[in-house]
Amino acid sequence: MNKTPFHRNVIITGITSFFTDVSSEMVYPLLQAFVTMIMAAHTAFLGPALGVIEGISESTASLLKVFSGYYSDKLANRKIPAMAGYALSAMAKLLLLAAGVGWWFVLLARFFDRVGKGVRSAPRDALIAESTSEEYRGRAFGLQRSMDFAGAFCGVLLCYFLVRHYIDPVAGTLKSIGAFFRIFIISVIPAFIGVAVLLFLRENHAKPPLAANQARRGPDFDVRKYDKNLQVFFLVQLLFTLGNSSNQFLLLRSMDLGFSLSTVILMYMLFNLTSAALGTFFGSLSDRIGRKAVLATGYGLYGIVYGAFGFVTHQSNRFLWGFWALYGIFYALTEGVEKAFVAELAPTRSKATALGFSHTIVGICLLPASLIAGALFAVSPAAPFLFGSAMSLLALGVMVTRIPSSIPARRAHAAK
Numbered sequence: 001m002n003k004t005p006f007h008r009n010v011i012i013t014g015i016t017s018f019f020t021d022v023s024s025e026m027v028y029p030l031l032q033a034f035v036t037m038i039m040a041a042h043t044a045f046l047g048p049a050l051g052v053i054e055g056i057s058e059s060t061a062s063l064l065k066v067f068s069g070y071y072s073d074k075l076a077n078r079k080i081p082a083m084a085g086y087a088l089s090a091m092a093k094l095l096l097l098a099a100g101v102g103w104w105f106v107l108l109a110r111f112f113d114r115v116g117k118g119v120r121s122a123p124r125d126a127l128i129a130e131s132t133s134e135e136y137r138g139r140a141f142g143l144q145r146s147m148d149f150a151g152a153f154c155g156v157l158l159c160y161f162l163v164r165h166y167i168d169p170v171a172g173t174l175k176s177i178g179a180f181f182r183i184f185i186i187s188v189i190p191a192f193i194g195v196a197v198l199l200f201l202r203e204n205h206a207k208p209p210l211a212a213n214q215a216r217r218g219p220d221f222d223v224r225k226y227d228k229n230l231q232v233f234f235l236v237q238l239l240f241t242l243g244n245s246s247n248q249f250l251l252l253r254s255m256d257l258g259f260s261l262s263t264v265i266l267m268y269m270l271f272n273l274t275s276a277a278l279g280t281f282f283g284s285l286s287d288r289i290g291r292k293a294v295l296a297t298g299y300g301l302y303g304i305v306y307g308a309f310g311f312v313t314h315q316s317n318r319f320l321w322g323f324w325a326l327y328g329i330f331y332a333l334t335e336g337v338e339k340a341f342v343a344e345l346a347p348t349r350s351k352a353t354a355l356g357f358s359h360t361i362v363g364i365c366l367l368p369a370s371l372i373a374g375a376l377f378a379v380s381p382a383a384p385f386l387f388g389s390a391m392s393l394l395a396l397g398v399m400v401t402r403i404p405s406s407i408p409a410r411r412a413h414a415a416k
Contacts, residue, residue, distance in 0.1 A: 051374020085120025142283020
């Protein structure tokens, strides 16, 4: 176990996350505008189509996360599944070039991109946890998420300048489907750079001491045997995610309130910049004051921000800039801290499995969350955000009342 805050594996996975998110975020802010263009004759189905694309791609692929984590624990290998997952996500973007045939190719591209994420996420997170001592774990996960969002910021910045070059000033979106394709092709380059960086990862072969009966056992799939606080936290994630629809709806809502695509991309860039700047800080803060306090603050902030997106009007749309910045703070408060929290409460031999369960719970709930958001958006553009706000406050209530503020550190490593 490394006693410094940033082991080489943390740095390398951070660099890979940076380049992967440069690639992803060159594409992601354009998807709702891209789908709008290819569905121009069926605009009434735009909201449901986005819900299907985001829900199915996130949810179905997320089933792989727990299995990937389990087999990573079983085989004691983190590097190979992480590399395979990143490589698949890079290649998936090429499917967007066929989307002129129909919007379902956007679904396929997003699906295989998320499959790649499903394969890589739990092994990568377990590698970070195993390469870092407990007192620095929040900071390490915070750095990894900050590198994610720094890459996202750079990707969105590149996207913004490319959009400005190709934008139709009258329509407020890209001039042609060919302009989308050119940006998609450019986005593949940083994705493969990120995969190449992973060649420098080192497996963590140091194993913690285990009792003889534990040594004979493999990773545990039975969540009922996990720490009770971890079980409650999984419930909190389930409730929260049901109201946490895809960011595509935030982008669509911002355009619906009168902003051009290029301006909305700037707002999205502000969100990523805020998350990148504060992720390591809040991860480190959770090392000092506890995970629960930081997570509870984040969930409460989400409820406020999503409610604000629901209530804002064309006359008050200038406030969206502030709401996007606050949304970035929410991510900085929760993304890395959630992983550190799960890693600490997980049984030692099931660390990647438990992290995979966490990812899978979130992913499975994204399907109904996105379908609900798509249906609500068709009724009222404000409705998905008011629903998301209510669900976040419900999840916050469960967390505050059912999980103690202080959890004995050593209990987290007991094999149940």
